[in-house]
Amino acid sequence: MEATPLQQELHLHNLRVIKVLGNGAMGTVFLVHNLISDPSAHSPFALKVVHKSSLHSDRRARWEISVLNTLNHKPHPFLPFLIGSFETQQLLAWAIPFCPGRDLNVLRHRQADHAFSPAAIRFYLAEIVCALQHLHSMGIVYRDLKPENILIQQSGHVTLTDFDLSRTLTPKSFQPEEPKKHNRNLSRFFPTVVSDQKRAGITKIKSARVTPLTRRKTSFADGERSNSFVGTEEYLSPEMVRGDGHEFAVDWWAVGILAYEMLYGTTPFRGKNRNDTFGRILMMQPKFTGKPTPLTDLIGKLLEKEPTRRLGYRSGACEIKEHPFFLGLQWKLLTQVVRTPFIPSKDNVELTAKTSGINIEEYLEKLRETPSPLDSSSCTISLTEF
Numbered sequence: 001m002e003a004t005p006l007q008q009e010l011h012l013h014n015l016r017v018i019k020v021l022g023n024g025a026m027g028t029v030f031l032v033h034n035l036i037s038d039p040s041a042h043s044p045f046a047l048k049v050v051h052k053s054s055l056h057s058d059r060r061a062r063w064e065i066s067v068l069n070t071l072n073h074k075p076h077p078f079l080p081f082l083i084g085s086f087e088t089q090q091l092l093a094w095a096i097p098f099c100p101g102r103d104l105n106v107l108r109h110r111q112a113d114h115a116f117s118p119a120a121i122r123f124y125l126a127e128i129v130c131a132l133q134h135l136h137s138m139g140i141v142y143r144d145l146k147p148e149n150i151l152i153q154q155s156g157h158v159t160l161t162d163f164d165l166s167r168t169l170t171p172k173s174f175q176p177e178e179p180k181k182h183n184r185n186l187s188r189f190f191p192t193v194v195s196d197q198k199r200a201g202i203t204k205i206k207s208a209r210v211t212p213l214t215r216r217k218t219s220f221a222d223g224e225r226s227n228s229f230v231g232t233e234e235y236l237s238p239e240m241v242r243g244d245g246h247e248f249a250v251d252w253w254a255v256g257i258l259a260y261e262m263l264y265g266t267t268p269f270r271g272k273n274r275n276d277t278f279g280r281i282l283m284m285q286p287k288f289t290g291k292p293t294p295l296t297d298l299i300g301k302l303l304e305k306e307p308t309r310r311l312g313y314r315s316g317a318c319e320i321k322e323h324p325f326f327l328g329l330q331w332k333l334l335t336q337v338v339r340t341p342f343i344p345s346k347d348n349v350e351l352t353a354k355t356s357g358i359n360i361e362e363y364l365e366k367l368r369e370t371p372s373p374l375d376s377s378s379c380t381i382s383l384t385e386f
Contacts, residue, residue, distance in 0.1 A: 007072070008034070008084040010095060017358040018044055026050060026057055026064075026164055028364060031098060045083050049093040051364050058092060060164035065094050067140065067163040074138060077335045078131035080159050091361065099159055101152025101344035104262075108147060114265035118295050120341040121262045124150070126329055127158045128255060133317035136248050139168045145254035146232050147261065156340025169247055233277055234267040238305045241278045252312035252320065256302025260286060263295060268303070294325035 014036050021029040027050030033041035048064075050057040068082035075081055085094035101107065104124065108114055116124070128150065135142055144165040151159050237253035239246045260268045268286040271277035286303050288296045301311035301323070312320050321331060 007082060008037070008095070010034070010084040010086045010093070012086065012088060012091070012093070012360065015047065015360075016041075017360060020358065020363070021046060023367065026060060026162065028367065030358070030360060032095075044098050045095045046098045047093055047095050047360075049091055049360060049364060051368060052087070052090055052092055053368070061092050061094070063166075064162070064164040065092075067166055068094065068096065070138065070140075074134070076131060076134040078127045078158055078160065079134060080161060088361075091364065093360075096161070097153075097159070099151035099153050099161075100346075101154070101156065101342065103148050104150040104152070104158070105147035107152060107342055108262060108265070116262045116341075118263075118293070121259060121295065122325065122329070123337070123341055124158060124262070125255065125259055126326060126331065127334055128160070128258070129317050129320050130331070130334065131158070131160050132251050132255070135166070136251070136316055139170065140166050141169050141246075141248050142166050142251050142254075144232070145251060145258060146235050147258065150258075152342060152344060154344055154346075156343040157335065157337070233274055234270050236278070236281060237307070238282050239307050241281050246307070248316065249307040249310050249313045252302050252310055253307075255312075255320070256286075256299050259295065259299045259302065263299070264289075294323070294327075298323050298325040 014034055015032045016035050018031040018033060018041060021031050023029075027048060030047045030049065031044050032047045033039075033044040038044075048061075050061045052058045065082065065085050068080065071079055072081050080096040083095035083097065085092075087093065108116060128145070132142060132145075140163075142160065142163070142165075144162055145160070149160060149162045151161050153159055235254045235257050237246060237250045240250060257267055257269075269277055269280035269284055271280050282305070286299060288300075298311070298320075302320075304310040307313055311323065320326075321329075
């Protein structure tokens with residue numbers, strides 16, 4: 001049994017910025033070290049900071065911190081833990097372990113043809129399935145699986161990140177149910193003759209910007225299903241696109257999309273625009289090349305459009321672990337694998353470099369004054385319930 005990670009007491013004036021790791025919808029991530037406990041920067045960590053003036057970011061940040069706090073009590077090798085958190089009058093910040101291998105998307109683009117070998121896919125998917133299984137056992141549906149949120153630790157093993165779009169659901173009983181009829185919901189993306197009430201719903205969808213905005217009424221109360229419309233558009237499941245309500249099976253759909261992208265270098269339903277992508281998610285079947293393999297069979301079963309027939313719906317990760325693609329895998333020994341597909345170089349970050357001179361408060365203030373245009377191809381959708 002793993003020990004519960006001990007949180008550090010962090011203060012803004014005790015932290016020195018080594019470099020900026022990234023800017024996103026949820027604020028900025030800095031690589032920092034503690035001048036008091038680690039003056040030589042032997043153990044730097046990632047510090048995520050949001051400006052509290054944005055109520056959306058503030059609310060989502062506090063939710064992520066609460067999830068990480070929960071994970072501290074039930075740690076998992078492929079999930080992060082909360083090193084510590086603090087807030088000032090203007091900022092809210094929290095620290096998590098630094099992963100020097102960057103993310104799976106960066107790693108994929110370094111591969112020939114921008115795709116992984118089946119052996120590498122098997123390894124990474126296995127660890128991701130274990131991480132999701134742990135979250136689901138805690139009643140947490142992740143809802144934001146994508147290559148950019150899968151980080152590579154120094155050991156070469158993965159860790160999931162960004163839990164601001166996750167939420168808690170009542171654990172399901174895994175009892176099969178009758179598939180629902182969805183024709184009425186297709187009007188949200190395909191023009192038909194509709195009532196004034198439904199027409200108002202269509203207008204709402206069409207006018208909704210694909211931006212990293214949060215739910216206007218954030219609610220994380222327990223429930224069998226969620227109706228929130230969140231995620232990265234190419235990874236959204238059919239039930240999320242239709243607005244039928246969703247549960248843990250949305251994460252298994254995302255695993256299928258991820259596996260396809262790792263195999264072919266592109267997602268299976270990417271369209272010319274958002275509505276085209278949604279239409280493909282609802283109507284198209286994934287296209288495979290060459291002879292059928294256990295991997296393509298796994299992807300096909302994960303990308304079952306009706307969630308009640310999707311692999312993983314009835315008994316969760318256990319179904320997926322039993323698929324022939326993972327035949328012979330020693331699941332309990334995954335953490336002991338030393339020769340992972342990729343091990344980050346220890347020279348990736350110059351930890352002993354002179355101070356970058358970055359003042360976190362000043363940096364974020366300048367960032368707020370000069371917002372950068374969003375790239376809609378990689379945006380996260382996050383809207384309130386329809």
